[in-house]
Amino acid sequence: MFDQIAGNARVKEVLKRMLDSGRLPGALLFAGEEGVGKKLFALEVARALNCRTPRDGQGCGKCSACARIAKINYPERDDADEWNQIIWTNYPDVGVVVAPKRVLRVEQMRQIEKEANFRPFEGKARVFLIDEADKLNDASANALLKVLEEPPRTSHLILITARPAMLLPTILSRCQMIRFAPLTPDEIETHLTKNDIDKKTARLRARAAGGSMGRAMSGDLVTFTSQRKAMLKVLNALVVSNNRAELLRSAEQLNEAQYKDEFEERLDVLETLIRDAWMLSLGVKPSQLVNEDLLGELQPISEGLDSSRAANWILQIEDVREQLIVNINRKVTTDALFLAMAGEVPVPKRAKVR
């Protein structure tokens, strides 16, 4: 049942409607950030098509078909040859391919084409998931085109990607795209508490997750807590204490070797804190904040913050994020960012919001 999966109510509606009307497209593209449940939804589609006791056109989740479809038999060893082929679930008509290294291979696409042309062995439909579809290169994409254009009536291909812009137009034009939204903190929290995680931990995990259930489940709370503390210091130095030395110390810390891999995460955290303080300054209810548990710390910041300043900060952080794509000197960039946020140097690149 789709309702067992957290979030993305609109996607649930769209898929239910397609399944109900018996008009599920042969080629679908599930696009959305990592960890929002795209693969779960794809397996749920496979269940709906093959369930023995469907309810409202959806998989019951309990029959033998539903139970077996949920179990993908990933190879145990990273270097196993099985990664180069379709990895089947415990159900003979549902399988997934993933990129063995950096690209999806031509052989994998040829195997999908061949298997898609078989009638279902057991149920009503064969379903093939192509995970990380952005890893199709020209050759493997070409090998997929024919079956993608006209899949046999009983076969469905579901491409999954967090980076739809990386897909070739020839692939995009043959798929019906379904866009997944990031999960809200509330959706994540509700799901976690349903799964026996205590309320306080669930809340913190939901806030650390940045919209991804994957991150909410596996994220490291100690790291998140210390990241928030460090970024709160930045905002304090900017708005409350106007302490320039503190600000530069924070910039330095952000670039210490031990935090090297956390650079972008810390920018994310800084951005959510700014948004929260901004929303508070506009009189939004604390329950709407991402970091509601830091209300006491955010309050004084919000009092010293006006909208145009907050908007500029977000733009400045977005600029840095763009620059990260090329190989920039992070130390110089961070110093420049924090000083620009303090209003001491002109805002680079983009125009100021007034």
Ligand SMILES: [Zn+2]
């Ligand atoms: Zn079932």
